[in-house]
Amino acid sequence: MSVEHILLGVLSWMPNSGYGIKKEVEISGRELGWGRLSYGSIYPKLKKLEEEGFIRAVTAEREGRMTKIYELTAKGWRELADWLRCPPAPPEIRDELVMKISFWETGLPEDRETLIEHLELRRREAEEMMRHLEEWSRNGYSAIGELGGLAMDYWLDHLRLSIEWYGRVIRYLEGPPAPPRQDPHGLYEKARRRRQDALGPEESDLPKHPRR
Amino acid sequence: MSVEHILLGVLSWMPNSGYGIKKEVEISGRELGWGRLSYGSIYPKLKKLEEEGFIRAVTAEREGRMTKIYELTAKGWRELADWLRCPPAPPEIRDELVMKISFWETGLPEDRETLIEHLELRRREAEEMMRHLEEWSRNGYSAIGELGGLAMDYWLDHLRLSIEWYGRVIRYLEGPPAPPRQDPHGLYEKARRRRQDALGPEESDLPKHPRR
DNA sequence: CTTAACATGTAAGATGTTACATGATTCG
DNA sequence: CGAATCATGTAACATCTTACATGTTAAG
Incomplete structure (x- = not known):
């Protein structure tokens, strides 16, 4: 129940794009601690989070490329803090x-x-x-x-x-x-x-x- | 791509019911190695596996209670062996x-x-x-x-x-x-x-x- | 010049969970 | 007799993956 929160957490490290978030979380094609994050779930979620006011897009120029950088709003920082305070779900291991x-x-x-x-x-x-x-x-x-x-x-x-x-x-x-x-x-x-x-x-x- | 195979595997240990399979795999409410198996996925899958001929229901009496015990058919044993031979997917940890x-x-x-x-x-x-x-x-x-x-x-x-x-x-x-x-x-x-x-x-x- | 990496997105379909519904039997 | 455990199932909903579609820029 919270790919959204993973996105907010990664954005708390630094403002980032959808593409950059995936790069940030994955190590040799695998995600540590959160199964997998595919673009097919990242982009729609970012859109939704923006519509709901948790994040804000700052279309920026990064090394010559047009990139849609997102950053947390006050509402987003609050939501992240509330989520962090909730007792975490038990771990799930699929091997x-x-x-x-x-x-x-x-x-x-x-x-x-x-x-x-x-x-x-x-x-x-x-x-x-x-x-x-x-x-x-x-x-x-x-x-x-x-x-x-x-x-x-x-x-x-x-x-x-x-x-x-x-x-x-x-x-x-x-x-x-x-x-x-x-x-x-x-x-x-x-x-x-x-x-x-x-x-x-x-x-x-x-x-x-x-x-x- | 294989709650089905988990079910076949557990049935290879011994013939069992949907209820029994869950009991078999879970330890204090958690499943080792396969996230969670809920009845909402077990029963429909067992039905499907039976329709496709991988398992066979032997409605039996177990300690006074009517129980639908499933066991593997020849096709089921073969499918299990084929799955075991396939290289396993990388582990997923969600913590x-x-x-x-x-x-x-x-x-x-x-x-x-x-x-x-x-x-x-x-x-x-x-x-x-x-x-x-x-x-x-x-x-x-x-x-x-x-x-x-x-x-x-x-x-x-x-x-x-x-x-x-x-x-x-x-x-x-x-x-x-x-x-x-x-x-x-x-x-x-x-x-x-x-x-x-x-x-x-x-x-x-x-x-x-x-x-x- | 072409391959890899950067970058964003959509849509169909698979998958699985939650909540509900039901009923029998055992144990204290 | 009420609670827990045994036992099976459905339907709505949430979630996520896969495959597709598209275009840019850097490096070899």
Whole structure:
């Protein structure tokens, strides 16, 4: 319920254009802390915020280009402060890789190589992301004040932890193919049987080529 | 692009009802790894998946109650496997608290107490969440196999890190009110001035009572 | 001269949430 | 007997993404 507030917050750092806001919040194509912000949502929202008097457009010349720079009005600063005072919503994490890992042993137990590939790709992406972040925070931009720096640390620490965990899972997968299994409720065995009953013994054993 | 696949994955653990799927995936009202799953999206999707032949309803009696239990068909198992083989989308994290912290010094610099309250509330929630998770993983349910256990570790490690970080920020905020500031680009000073120009000197200094 | 980056926007469509509606059963 | 939990569903609404459309300027 508040892409609007993210926009007001970014504009509190400095007056900016729609294009500039996206650049400000994204690091290598991803947004930290706010899923994604696409132009398709930024521009209409900025228009709406202007109509409602939270921001004001100052069509300006920036390095030779015509740019529509927005800045906060008194009403906008007040709205931002009110929003900041409200208790924040709980965090939402959407991580397809971790979900796939949770489903792997019941859904595709015979194919460990593909999962290792997923993990290695993700690990490379995360390392790339960390490099960008470290460089960015050295520039001092967008991390305004000490709190901004602490927020940066938050993302860096979590990235570091994720990278470490990807390695841990890869090491597990590269180990012996059938380790002794803790299965107090027999769920894994039952799942394996249901799958075999549905697919037949041949298909449930033969890994196929990945698509996409 | 795949609440559907989450449903197929959870059904691969065991045949289940719409109600049961939600219970399975949520821990104290939050879903790990997949934002939220509301009944308003679960039931229509299950219906659609059944119409398309990925799952099959087995209306059954579970502890005296009439329950619509769904299970995967051969087509459903195949679709799950195909999805698992696809490279996963990058993770999305939506964390309003961390965003608010990034905006705090430009948006509401004079009010540190409210931010400390936000952080303490969040820390309590995270500790509560950790307790639930630890208990849950001791039961052995829903963490099928070693990989399920590793996924559990992933959430626990991240929760632990977050709790540690909340403490760090609280300690910083409880420290001296105006620490020496690194501001190589003068962004903080400029933001402060823009805010004061827009709001006037009185309003920009007086914290108000929190709403909600 | 052509590619990448800068820059703004719209419209259709997918997606998901909230609130509502309903009813059974269990437990204190 | 009332509250909580189990259980299923719908409809209106809010939200966001994707793809498209368009044009400029800088750099190689």
